Amino acid sequence: MSQTRSHTCGELRLEHVGQDVQLTGWVNRRRDLGGLTFIDLRDRYGIVQVVLDPQTVPELHAKSQEIRSEFVLFVKGKVSPRPEGMINKERVTGEIEVHASELDILSKAEVLPFTIHEETDATEALKLKYRYLDLRRPHLQRNLLLRHKMYSVIHRYLDQKNFVEIETPFLNKSTPEGARDYLVPSRVHPGKFWALPQSPQLFKQLLMMSGMDRYYQIARCFRDEDLRADRQPEFTQLDMEMSFATPESIFKIMEALFADIFQTVLDVTIQTPFPQMSYEEAMTSHATDKPDLRWDMPLTQLSQVFKNTSFRVFSEALSNHGEIRGVRIPKGESFSRKQIDQLTLIAKGCGAKGVVWMKKSQEKTSSSIDKFLSPDELSTLESLLKLEEGDLGLIVADQPSVARASLEALRNECIERLELKPKRPFAFTWVVDFPLFVWDDDESRFVSVHHPFTQPHPEDVSKLKNGEDLGSVRALAYDLVLNGYEIGGGSIRIHQPEIQSMIFQTLKLTEEDMKHKFGFFLEALKYGTPPHGGIALGLDRVAMILSGTQAIRDVIAFPKTQSALDLMAESPSTVDPRQLDELHLALKKPKA
């Protein structure tokens, strides 16, 4: 008789009563009452209670004395209803239990470094060292499952839309533009290196030139930059590209894809189409190109109002290249003087020198700077902040980065204190009309905001031709933002060699230089390139938001730490000198 399972630990219900079942799983807990022993058997489907009764199965009960947490067991037994009053309503299998008639220990376990059940409070480092144990916890299993569901929707949906899944190489040519590459030395070609892809950008465009028309890939990408809570050095993106695409056609496909994902994975219906916001508006109203629109609490730009103000704090901030911004706190009027002082401390923690407040109550609007501002200034302020009765306005004047960080901290604190419910749990927005170039002081030239293959906005091509006001040239580029996270970005690409040359000239990149870096690609452009465009979605971040977690680690099976280490495998590691030799590499002597 083979010890295979007939059921999983999560599926037994009252309807199975009377059946003989075979179960396998881990010991979640053993409760030994002396004369009677209970074992909670766990697998990824759930937990079921197994009963060992010395009256009926004395030898099994004796054997069970040896059982400890996380042993792997095989149990054969009969499903029985639980006695009156013994039903566990917390558990879906709580109305039944399995009375064991056979029991085998398939595998023993040493005492674990931390417990699997409940929300274990082991430190991050310990959990990462024993990631395989952490992954036994239902919480992480749920996240991985949810991620899997998202993938299956993507494959199904894009297949229906005629997209073709095509793999592109991991070993690529290094392009020093943009993020740092992970390099792989070539053994057969001394002194030469491969680079792991930062994204399959050029390949997907080449596939359009090949006539594949609609491409997608769930692609692993690598960037050798420092990590954040939402950033890993290797990450997964849904990479896609379409021939004859317009931004609108891409938006439509993405919106329907997200509607499908949220419906299937979370059973949540999201509103489409997504709202759009220009880059300029995002920066003015929200001080960021990835605004969190779950609350209607923008970080409004107020500098204009105070151009000629006599209030020294504001005028000095402005003359020091600072800015004045404010945020509306709904229902914030109830804050006491003391509470506002506490908020001020938070802003000071972010580097702000102070916080100006403004309250709108039934009778009047008052502020901490009534006597310094003209009635005109005060009423403009009130209307720009869109203060409603009962609201509080908080204003910070400082360097842009300080003003933004302070107000963001204030807003988050107030959301928490006032328990402000989000207007919408999932706030998508397209950010459009990004600038094509940004001035780089270090290199004293314009550099691409997105990448040098981005199509300029048709209305701005003349500026490009005349080389005037290049900072204001817009790109046909867009980001998809969800709840303050940039979850995707893309563009319409250049398909005309003349425009491509013009861009290179503007970027002060010589044809020769470009030939060396992207020669094959520029050549390909010449042989009949369809207009095309695409987008890449950061699937780890999407999975993170779907899971309701703030850490990207929680949706990746084997993540790296913030210093890009794998604590479990202890990598990266040193290698055998012979390996280095084969690769024609020598290590630098460490500095003394």
Next chain:
RNA sequence: GCGGCGGUAGUUAAGCUGGUUAUAACGCCGGCCUGUCACGCCGGAGGCCGCGGGUUCGAGUCCCGUCCGCCGCGCCA
């Protein structure tokens, strides 16, 4: 590269301005217990106070360095 916070039994934490034998909870081990489900009760074991230096009669505690974790800045076309 930089800033903030943290590192003390297996685990999570407490340990105030330096001073007897470094606490607690959970876990672990042993005993008792037939309806538990975070079982209960009794008893016990368990410490390189991250690592290396220094100050001091004396350091978990103060100083310097270093490693690791988390959060952020720079960086991430």
